[in-house]
Amino acid sequence: MSDTDQMTDGTELRELRDSLSAVAMPERPRLEAITARGRARRRHRLAGAAGVSVAAIAAGTALALGTTGAAGPAPVHSTSRTMATGTIRSLATGTIRNAAFKIVKNAKDKATLTINPQEVLDPATLQSDLAQSGIPAKVTSGSFCSSDPAPAGFSQVVSMPPRAAPAAPQSGVQPTITFNPAAMPAGTELSIGYFQLSSGGQQASFALIDTTSYSCTSTPPGPAGPPDGSQLLYGGPGPSRS
Amino acid sequence: MSNDETAFAEFFQESWDPCLRAVAASTGDMLLAEEQVAEAFARAWVSWRKVSRHPAPRAWVVRTALNAGASWWRRRARELPLADHDVAAPGSPGTGLDSVVLSALRRLPARQREVIVLRVFLDLDIETTAKQLAIAPGTVRAHLSRAVTALRTELAQANTTEADPCPTPTR
Numbered sequence: 001m002s003d004t005d006q007m008t009d010g011t012e013l014r015e016l017r018d019s020l021s022a023v024a025m026p027e028r029p030r031l032e033a034i035t036a037r038g039r040a041r042r043r044h045r046l047a048g049a050a051g052v053s054v055a056a057i058a059a060g061t062a063l064a065l066g067t068t069g070a071a072g073p074a075p076v077h078s079t080s081r082t083m084a085t086g087t088i089r090s091l092a093t094g095t096i097r098n099a100a101f102k103i104v105k106n107a108k109d110k111a112t113l114t115i116n117p118q119e120v121l122d123p124a125t126l127q128s129d130l131a132q133s134g135i136p137a138k139v140t141s142g143s144f145c146s147s148d149p150a151p152a153g154f155s156q157v158v159s160m161p162p163r164a165a166p167a168a169p170q171s172g173v174q175p176t177i178t179f180n181p182a183a184m185p186a187g188t189e190l191s192i193g194y195f196q197l198s199s200g201g202q203q204a205s206f207a208l209i210d211t212t213s214y215s216c217t218s219t220p221p222g223p224a225g226p227p228d229g230s231q232l233l234y235g236g237p238g239p240s241r242s
Numbered sequence: 243m244s245n246d247e248t249a250f251a252e253f254f255q256e257s258w259d260p261c262l263r264a265v266a267a268s269t270g271d272m273l274l275a276e277e278q279v280a281e282a283f284a285r286a287w288v289s290w291r292k293v294s295r296h297p298a299p300r301a302w303v304v305r306t307a308l309n310a311g312a313s314w315w316r317r318r319a320r321e322l323p324l325a326d327h328d329v330a331a332p333g334s335p336g337t338g339l340d341s342v343v344l345s346a347l348r349r350l351p352a353r354q355r356e357v358i359v360l361r362v363f364l365d366l367d368i369e370t371t372a373k374q375l376a377i378a379p380g381t382v383r384a385h386l387s388r389a390v391t392a393l394r395t396e397l398a399q400a401n402t403t404e405a406d407p408c409p410t411p412t413r
Contacts, residue, residue, distance in 0.1 A: 016267075016343055016393065017362055026272065028258045029280055031251055037280065038287035134277075 027187045030211050033136045040132035096129045105133045113177045117202065117234040121194050135181045136189040138209065144193025145216040147209040150228035154208045156183035157190065158230060175232045177206070187211055191229075195220040204232040250290050254283055257300050264300075264363040265307045268355055270348050275307070282307035300364050301374045308356070346396035354389035357382055 096103045100119035105111045111133045115121070127139035138145055160177045179190070188208045195203040197220075205221045207229030225231030258279070265282075266275035282303045286293045296302045347355055353375070360371045361382070368386075372379040 016347075016358070025259050025262060026276060028255070029276075031254055034254065034280060034283045035287050037284035041284055042288045 029136075030189075033131070033189070033211075036128060036131045036136075040128045043128070096132065098125070101126060101129075103129055103133050109134060109180075109182060111135055111179045111181070113179065115175045115177075115204065115232070115234065117174065120196065121202075121204075123192075123194055126192070130179075130190075135179050136184070137192055138189055139192045139194065140216060141194045142196075143216045143218045144195075144205050144207075144221060144226065145191040145209055145214050146207050146226055146229070147214040150226075151185050151188045151208045151210050152228075153183060153185050153188075154206075154228050154230075156180060157208060158206050160230060160232070175204070175234050177232070184208070193220070197233075201233055201235050204234075206230050206232075246290055246294070249294060250287055253286075253294075253299060257303065258283070260364060261300055261303045261307065264304045264359045267344075267347055267363055268304075268308055268359045270344050278307040278310050279303065281310050298364070298366055298370050298374060301360055301366060301370070304359065304364060305374060308359075342397065346393050349396060350389055350392055353377075354385045354392070357385040358389050358393075361386060 095105075100116055100121050102114045102116075103111055104114075111130075113130075121139075121141070123139040123141040127137055130137040130139070157180055158177060159180075160175070184190070185208070187210060189211050191205075191207045191209045191214070193205040195205075197203055203220055205226050207226045221229075221231060223231075223233070261282070262272075262275055262279045265279050266272045269275050269278070285306055286299070286303055293299050293302050347358065350358065356375060357371060360366045360374055361368070366374065368379050368382050372382045375382070
């Protein structure tokens with residue numbers, strides 16, 4: 001063992017090591033949250049590569065067909081990337097947009113979700129895109145998960161304008177919800193339950209859940225919404241769409 | 243669950259706390275460290291085949307976490323006032339770390355702090371630490387020696403102040 005190696009066993013460094021090993025560590029996140037984040041990251045990377053490939057193929061095709069120049073279509077300048085799924089991600093603004101929803105992440109790391117009532121939400125896509133925006137969420141369709149008792153702090157995590165939470169579905173309104181993931185207590189995630197109502201409207205219920213203890217039910221929360229949570233009722237894509 | 247997924251799950255379970263401690267010691271902020279380490283583990287999951295063959299996967303995570311926070315550190319360094327003001331409030335919420343140790347660590351130059359993190363908190367040997375930082379083993383020893391000297395001085399001063407916070411002036 002070298003002098004330096006012996007030195008690392010010295011009092012100062014032992015104290016240093018001990019001072020941190022004695023610290024109570026925050027709860028480890030769920031493995032699923034990490035892998036969801038990794039998947040979102042990989043998908044984002046692939047989307048970028050696919051965008052470049054599509055652009056290159058398009059350019060090559062245009063050159064081969066001789067359609068560039070004055071006779072060709074006007075060039076399109078965009079800072080966004082389009083995925084095969086129809087999702088557009090603007091790297092500059094932190095916006096994720098597709099037909100069913102838009103997520104805008106602002107500078108304070110809050111994120112705003114705007115739902116298009118004319119489209120059906122894909123829960124897996126929403127969950128993945130929320131994870132990419134730093135919001136751990138469990139998004140379910142046709143069921144809703146909750147903890148009893150619900151973790152405290154929901155009102156600090158989720159906010160929505162009063163008009164966004166009407167007692168009955170409203171057509172033509174694009175509900176907007178703001179999330180503050182920094183306010184989420186450790187060991188919790190957001191539960192979002194999405195239901196297509198027989199009336200043609202849609203319902204999205206929100207609550208905080210304890211990641212180690214929750215249960216899911218296919219019965220949608222009543223019009224008042226889940227206890228310690230909130231709820232959106234909005235129109236389409238049922239009869240109002242046709 | 244595939245073998246790769248099982249292996250990653252085990253690695254994640256065993257390595258989260260040591261990696262978080264190492265990054266928290268380097269950044270001085272537990273909340274920030276949590277975010278950086280989560281990001282690093284997400285990247286490790288994406289590149290698990292490569293990371294699993296890495297000679298020190300925990301070091302890979304810590305380096306990735308610190309790189310992810312490098313821009314934050316640069317901003318922070320510009321915002322920090324003089325060294326005398328660079329003392330975390332005792333028991334300040336959010337960090338959960340010993341403020342004396344923390345402020346002593348944060349006064350170290352970045353490279354010395356990295357050496358301490360890898361050598362002490364991840365318990366890597368000199369050779370592996372050198373490889374991780376892409377520097378010579380002798381340079382690691384030099385940084386470690388200087389860091390130990392600086393920490394010894396800092397902690398001794400802190401102990402003296404703690405023992406006699408208001409010394410009586412001598413005439």
